[in-house]
Amino acid sequence: GEDVEQSLFLSVREGDSSVINCTYTDSSSTYLYWYKQEPGAGLQLLTYIFSNMDMKQDQRLTVLLNKKDKHLSLRIADTQTGDSAIYFCAEMKASGGSYIPTFGRGTSLIVHP
């Protein structure tokens, strides 16, 4: 199976909170990332969390990490139509003096009025 798993779709109403979930398998991962991809564009780093943290908040974004269950979530408060995009989680594993990322398949977030 895949190293990093995400649900494929999430639909929310504008103004509600969105929660995108991700599970990973490598407990030695040191960084876990959330990226956003809008149509026709590359990936944009939204936020990241170190594996020794449980939570990180950055404006409307909250990342929760449960190391025991290898579960990562991204909460977007007050979701706006401009938040519609594909969201990828990624884990970074140390290799060859650097890091190799493994991405999930991405969750398509659809925000409707």
Added chain:
Amino acid sequence: KAGVTQTPRYLIKTRGQQVTLSCSPISGHRSVSWYQQTPGQGLQFLFEYFSETQRNKGNFPGRFSGRQFSNSRSEMNVSTLELGDSALYLCASSLEFAGDEQFFGPGTRLTVL
């Protein structure tokens, strides 16, 4: 500061041909990584270059190769193209490591007929 640029943005080739894609990282960034994005396989790591040396390599056949120049610009080459090579190829740069904040280019859309 200019972002990561990739050329060309779109490319159409036929089976058996070869192709070279180019990536110019953000000024001062020394690590350049390449990814293949397809609907079926998601986002997969191809390789990472640092100081003109390949530091990490993903699980791709030898038809996929790359190099990095002394100014950190990078190229990737795919020889003997197959239909399955049709994908969005993304380049990302970071300061020192692929685990640092990566900045992605818009990608090159390759279509193999």
